């Protein structure tokens with residue numbers, strides 16, 4: 160098997176799309192380049208008193224818009240190549256969904272499962288201190304977020320470390336995905352999965368496209384296989400099954416399970432919590448390998464784990480009609496061609512998993528505005544709706560019940576506004592790239608890259624090079 164080079168894979172997809180744009184070759188080269196690549200090595204004292212050296216990375220791929228934005232991954236697979244590729248994907252992803260940030264990504268090369276909470280806190284705080292010293296963090300320059308292996312807890316430590324080091328009035332905006340009590344926003348935890356749901360729902364509502372795949376419109380009754388039951392995989396599966404899709408397969412790092420009859424997601428999560436694995440869950444068959452379930456018959460396949468999961472080795476055996484890339488880089492370029500040839504639809508990562516960064520954008524806006532969404536307007540909206548409802552009551556002779564009134568006169572609070580902003584973003588961006596797909600006769604990934612290149616490129620237009 161060929162060596163997997165992630166950054167090269169991203170650039171291959173970029174080059175394919177660049178051929179459909181009118182940008183100058185030099186600017187295209189600059190757009191692909193990583194502006195800043197930081198590799199740090201720092202010592203950490205473990206709970207037993209021993210000292211180990213940790214490798215950390217932060218890559219700011221593009222400064223065409225500031226701040227740069229992207230998660231921090233905690234995984235033993237972290238490398239410079241991976242961080243560069245993921246940072247580049249952030250640039251294109253933000254552009255596709257009109258989130259005004261440049262792309263960045265961070266990585267800490269550890270397996271968090273092998274570290275205690277206090278050790279993880281020391282690692283995170285020291286990493287943040289290193290970023291601060293090197294000017295790789297701040298609400299106006301580079302804003303991290305959760306990614307594979309990290310969550311709100313780590314973001315809370317990052318924020319706390321940063322605010323000890325500065326008296327920046329906007330310190331809360333130095334990181335997103337924070338706990339609610341520390342400047343986080345409602346809806347951020349579920350945002351990526353929620354965005355995956357909105358994106359797939361929009362794709363499945365297009366009659367012409369579904370007919371091409373031999374599918375009916377809508378999510379109801381569609382069979383679904385998910386790889387990875389982490390935050391993104393779980394929430395994607397939750398919203399899709401709530402909309403009527405049937406979960407027939409799940410893959411985790413240690414095994415995969417399948418059932419034609421459907422798997423109850425909440426029961427499975429409880430089982431996993433109790434036993435530490437999905438292996439042997441009632442009513443399911445445990446398959447040979449952890450990836451076998453990806454090859455079972457289904458309408459929608461959602462890789463929600465890591466890169467390079469669908470590659471030359473297994474692509475030919477993948478039967479799904481729709482592949483929704485919740486993870487970053489799950490399909491290699493060779494596998495993409497094989498799947499495309501078969502006529503399946505790949506909804507690409509640089510669009511589909513943008514829900515996380517979209518809600519991060521809302522959180523950052525809340526932080527630098529120092530006001531919660533809905534605080535100014537909620538009551539005003541409710542009072543206006545009540546006035547309209549009372550007019551309806553007078554002219555229609557019909558009295559609303561208290562329950563009806565509460566339902567009909569609801570103003571937008573933070574949760575509702577975040578959800579509405581996310582849906583608007585995912586629906587608009589889908590139609591934008593789907594139109595480009597049809598216009599150029601390309602696939603959706605290439606269309607998303609064309610969209611991104613044109614948007615990033617417009618920042619260069621008419622501008623000279625400084626100095």
Ligand code: GLU
Pocket residue numbers: 228229230231302303304305306307335487512513515516517519
């Ligand atoms: N880590 C997420 C991603 O890959 C979110 C990044 C962010 O919110 O900045 O898109």
